[in-house]
Amino acid sequence: MTRIQGWFAVSTFLLPWSLFAQDTNKLPVKRVVLYKNGVGYFEHIGRVHDNQEVNIPFTSGQLNDVLKSLTVLDLNGGRITGVAYGSSAPVDRQIGDLRLPLGEKSSLTDFLGALRGARLEIKNGSNGMTGRLLSIERKTRIAGGTTLEVDYLSLISDTGEVKTTEVAPGFSVRLLDPGLAGRVGRYLDIVSLGREADVRHMVISTEGSGDRSVFVSYISEVPVWKSTYRIVLSGKAGEGPLLQGWAIVDNTVGQDWDNVQLSLVAGAPQSFVQNLSIPYYTRRPVVPLPEAVAVSPQTYQATLLTGARLSGWVTDPAGGMVAGARVKAFDSGGTVVGETTADGNGAYELAGLPDGAMRLRFESPGFNSTEIAGVYSGSTQNAQLQLGAASQTVTVDAAAATLQTSTASELAARSSRNGGTGRMLGSGAAIGGNTRAGRGGGVGSGSGGGVGGGVFRVESAARAQELGDLFEYKLKDPITIQKNQSALVPIVQSSIAAEKVSVWNDRAGYPRPQRALWLTNSSGLTLDGGSFSVMEEDTFAGEGIFEPVRPAEKRLVSYAADLALNASSRNTTEQQRVTRVRVSQGVMTHESEVREKKTYTIRNEDTAPRLVIVEHPVRAGYELRSEARPAETTADWMRFRMQVAPKQTAVLVVEEARPIQSTYALTSVTSQQVELFVRQRSINQQVEEALRRILAQKNVVGELDSKKDGCDEEMNKIFDDQQRLRENMKALKGSAEEKLLLQRYTQQLNEQENRLEKLRKEKASLEAEQQKAQEALDTMIEGLSFDAAI
Numbered sequence: 156m157t158r159i160q161g162w163f164a165v166s167t168f169l170l171p172w173s174l175f176a177q178d179t180n181k182l183p184v185k186r187v188v189l190y191k192n193g194v195g196y197f198e199h200i201g202r203v204h205d206n207q208e209v210n211i212p213f214t215s216g217q218l219n220d221v222l223k224s225l226t227v228l229d230l231n232g233g234r235i236t237g238v239a240y241g242s243s244a245p246v247d248r249q250i251g252d253l254r255l256p257l258g259e260k261s262s263l264t265d266f267l268g269a270l271r272g273a274r275l276e277i278k279n280g281s282n283g284m285t286g287r288l289l290s291i292e293r294k295t296r297i298a299g300g301t302t303l304e305v306d307y308l309s310l311i312s313d314t315g316e317v318k319t320t321e322v323a324p325g326f327s328v329r330l331l332d333p334g335l336a337g338r339v340g341r342y343l344d345i346v347s348l349g350r351e352a353d354v355r356h357m358v359i360s361t362e363g364s365g366d367r368s369v370f371v372s373y374i375s376e377v378p379v380w381k382s383t384y385r386i387v388l389s390g391k392a393g394e395g396p397l398l399q400g401w402a403i404v405d406n407t408v409g410q411d412w413d414n415v416q417l418s419l420v421a422g423a424p425q426s427f428v429q430n431l432s433i434p435y436y437t438r439r440p441v442v443p444l445p446e447a448v449a450v451s452p453q454t455y456q457a458t459l460l461t462g463a464r465l466s467g468w469v470t471d472p473a474g475g476m477v478a479g480a481r482v483k484a485f486d487s488g489g490t491v492v493g494e495t496t497a498d499g500n501g502a503y504e505l506a507g508l509p510d511g512a513m514r515l516r517f518e519s520p521g522f523n524s525t526e527i528a529g530v531y532s533g534s535t536q537n538a539q540l541q542l543g544a545a546s547q548t549v550t551v552d553a554a555a556a557t558l559q560t561s562t563a564s565e566l567a568a569r570s571s572r573n574g575g576t577g578r579m580l581g582s583g584a585a586i587g588g589n590t591r592a593g594r595g596g597g598v599g600s601g602s603g604g605g606v607g608g609g610v611f612r613v614e615s616a617a618r619a620q621e622l623g624d625l626f627e628y629k630l631k632d633p634i635t636i637q638k639n640q641s642a643l644v645p646i647v648q649s650s651i652a653a654e655k656v657s658v659w660n661d662r663a664g665y666p667r668p669q670r671a672l673w674l675t676n677s678s679g680l681t682l683d684g685g686s687f688s689v690m691e692e693d694t695f696a697g698e699g700i701f702e703p704v705r706p707a708e709k710r711l712v713s714y715a716a717d718l719a720l721n722a723s724s725r726n727t728t729e730q731q732r733v734t735r736v737r738v739s740q741g742v743m744t745h746e747s748e749v750r751e752k753k754t755y756t757i758r759n760e761d762t763a764p765r766l767v768i769v770e771h772p773v774r775a776g777y778e779l780r781s782e783a784r785p786a787e788t789t790a791d792w793m794r795f796r797m798q799v800a801p802k803q804t805a806v807l808v809v810e811e812a813r814p815i816q817s818t819y820a821l822t823s824v825t826s827q828q829v830e831l832f833v834r835q836r837s838i839n840q841q842v843e844e845a846l847r848r849i850l851a852q853k854n855v856v857g858e859l860d861s862k863k864d865g866c867d868e869e870m871n872k873i874f875d876d877q878q879r880l881r882e883n884m885k886a887l888k889g890s891a892e893e894k895l896l897l898q899r900y901t902q903q904l905n906e907q908e909n910r911l912e913k914l915r916k917e918k919a920s921l922e923a924e925q926q927k928a929q930e931a932l933d934t935m936i937e938g939l940s941f942d943a944a945i
Contacts, residue, residue, distance in 0.1 A: 182209040182211050184197055184198070184410065184411075185416065186418075187412060188418040188419075189380045189417070189419050189420065190424060192379075192424065193378070194374050194424075199371040199372070200369070203229075203361050204365070204366050205363065206360075206363070208360050209369060211410075212356050212409040212410050213356075213408070213409045217376060220375045224374040225238070226370075226373065229367055229368075230368040231365075231366075233361050233362060235359065235360070236362045238357060238358070238359050239358045263322070264306055267288070267291045267328070271289070272287055272288060273330065273331075273332045274331040275310065277328055278327045279320045280323070284318045285313075286310035288308070290308075290309045293306050294306075294307055305321055375408060378405040380405075380419050381402070381403040382401070382421075382646075382686075383401050383403065384399065384400045384682070384686070385401075385687065386688070387399070389692075390691075390692055398651040398678060403642075403643055404636065404644055405640075406637065406640055406642075409638070412636045412637075415633060415634060417630045418627055419644075421628075464508065465484070465505045465508055465532050465533070466503060466504040466505070466535055467503060467535050467537040468500075469501045469538050470501060470537065472539065476501030479496060479499075480496070480503070480519040481496055481517070482494065482495050482496070482516070484530075485513060486511065487512060492513065511531070512529050513530050517538045517540060522540035522541060523548065524549070525540050526549070526550045528550065626681040630646075649677075649680070651676065651678055652677040653674050655766070657717040657766070659720070659755070659757065660769075667720060667722065669713035669714075669716060670697060670714060671711055674701075675708075676705065676706055676707060676710075678706070681706060682703065682704040683703055684700070687699055687712070697715030698714055699712050717765070719759060720757060722756065722757050723756050729749070734746055734944065735942070735944050736837070738939050739940050740940075741936045741939075742819070742820060742821065743842075745816070745818075746814065747816075750810060750811070751811050751813070755807040757797060757799050757804065757806075759799040759802065759805075760802065762802070764799065764800055765799045767798075768794050768796060768797075769794070771785070771793045771794075771795060772791065773789075778813075778814070779793075780810040780812045783795055783807060821849055821936050826850055829846050841941070842943065849939070853932060855932075859921055859928055863922060866921065873914075877904060877907055880904055883900060
């Protein structure tokens with residue numbers, strides 16, 4: 156059963172603690188869960204009797220989180236009647252309520268100026284006067300060559316006389332107005348509150364009879380717990396490395412943790428800060444009085460969706476999800492009122508359905524059609540399809556189909572078996588739960604067996620378990636941490652697989668290789684990220700940091716500089732000739748490559764051998780060509796293993812190639828390019844002969860095209876000459892030479908027309924011949940296809 160608790164936050168302004176601190180019982184902390192996002196979950200459990208109140212102290216920093224997450228339960232039939240806490244309005248708001256025009260920081264002049272109009276009794280040495288304050292003003296006075304700023308106070312006496320006196324060191328003021336002294340005292344109380352202890356008390360009021368148990372839980376801002384590890388390396392035969400992990404926990408809340416159950420969660424649930432503890436004032440709008448109210452009729456928008464929803468799952472006889480099944484809903488009259496398709500996990504949903512009984516039809520290739528009658532909207536209806544032809548229909552009643560309804564967990568499990576991408580995440584309900592229900596096994600206690608002469612023989616104080624995307628270390632025994640104190644708690648102790656290596660990365664900027672451990676998390680636990688120290692032969696050897704490591708995950712972590720190794724690297728680049736020629740669909744492709752060789756040289760000056768891990772960058776477009784193969788590859792690095800003997804030098808050569816492709820359209824290849832290919836040996840004899848045949852045919856097509864262009868050029872010249880003759884014939888009209896020249900021009904035109912006719916026939920013949928030659932060239936190019944290594 157889900158229980159929802161709601162609260163109204165009603166702020167009280169500076170109520171004295173004595174008003175709600177009577178007959179209260181302090182409720183101790185019993186359980187604490189700390190998260191990596193800086194919040195903690197707290198549980199208080201205590202006993203109350205009859206109508207008793209319980210008290211929980213908080214710091215001001217905790218109060219906002221407590222107010223938005225507080226859960227209070229009376230576990231034995233009683234009820235919670237209210238929760239009160241010390242609150243206050245902002246200082247400027249409280250001072251404003253006093254009707255004294257003073258700020259939080261006021262001088263004597265500001266104070267006296269705020270009392271204008273009040274009756275005062277002023278004494279300045281032996282002089283005194285009484286009246287209502289008129290003003291206080293600053294004036295400049297010159298005395299003995301020195302300029303001074305002096306304040307003067309002016310009063311109006313009861314007889315109407317204005318009197319002025321200097322505000323001097325012996326100056327005093329007595330407040331005569333009734334109630335004014337009390338308001339000034341209240342002002343000073345408000346200002347002095349900033350020096351009080353930062354503790355807020357929350358009082359929970361209960362109502363019931365007899366002895367009962369009260370449960371209180373909330374979240375609060377806390378310091379982030381930290382992880383730190385020790386890795387012990389032993390030189391003794393048969394003794395492997397030992398990993399010991401500690402958690403650093405700080406108690407900065409308002410009370411002691413006395414024998415609390417502590418859990419540490421390596422995760423960050425979403426959390427935020429909201430200032431609920433500070434009284435909130437909003438600005439209300441000013442609404443003028445209405446002059447008139449005019450109501451006009453209007454037509455509202457039509458309905459977009461009506462009715463309720465219907466959802467469910469579609470499965471096969473084995474319980475697997477049927478993806479893509481068609482689902483249709485029919486009303487009592489046989490009309491389709493809804494239609495959809497099941498998703499990749501077999502889930503479907505219909506919206507906008509009418510009220511009343513409906514009939515559902517489920518269809519999928521390879522299965523009988525299934526109809527379920529008597530289905531109502533607003534419910535969940537699952538369907539199981541039987542193997543068979545889609546033309547056969549199986550009709551069942553909604554009540555019978557409901558008997559086969561699976562639980563959500565069963566359906567999720569089926570989805571997982573069918574390769575579904577969804578997964579059930581841990582809800583967090585098991586975080587720090589009852590130890591009898593813990594899923595994680597006990598952490599190994601000292602399985603390293605006396606590593607380093609009996610160092611760190613401490614049993615792990617925590618039990619670890621997975622919680623979806625989170626990971627929890629739950630302390631086996633209660634722990635006590637006093638307020639404003641910290642503790643170092645052992646959470647992991649287990650043997651671990653580790654290989655001692657040296658790492659060289661010439662891009663890291665280190666002058667020498669780094670001493671490192673190639674860890675394999677064989678502890679069976681998720682290791683939270685944190686710092687680590689390495690102890691070797693009972694001596695500190697270095698320290699480093701690693702990120703969270705999952706079980707069986709392998710990580711490389713450095714902890715010191717290896718002063719016994721010297722390392723260098725050298726690059727060489729070589730442009731390789733064409734190694735392959737491919738011709739397809741009129742395109743010739745040359746495949747060549749640029750080869751780059753990087754030589755790593757490592758010198759070992761120690762008397763012991765070294766295993767060196769060389770990190771070589773992974774580059775896009777490059778392929779490994781050398782015989783050396785990486786032992787491990789990450790997103791950015793290839794890691795090669797090198798054995799370097801004592802007082803020896805070892806060399807690692809990493810050769811890579813970047814493929815290059817050059818393409819040429821066979822229709823645009825020239826004889827000069829073919830000659831160049833031959834000289835560069837980028838084509839073989841077969842390709843050369845094929846290219847030369849293509850060039851010869853291209854020459855045939857080109858010659859025919861040139862002849863056709865010659866015909867066009869001659870025809871254009873004849874057209875121009877004919878135009879000239881016609882213009883001359885027009886100009887001869889009426890002249891003595893007209894008859895003789897007309898005969899001559901007419902003869903020339905006849906000869907030109909004969910020539911044009913001949914040229915047209917010749918051009919048509921050339922075009923036909925050129926078309927045949929072009930078709931032969933196209934066929935030759937399209938039919939040329941081969942792939943040859945050079």
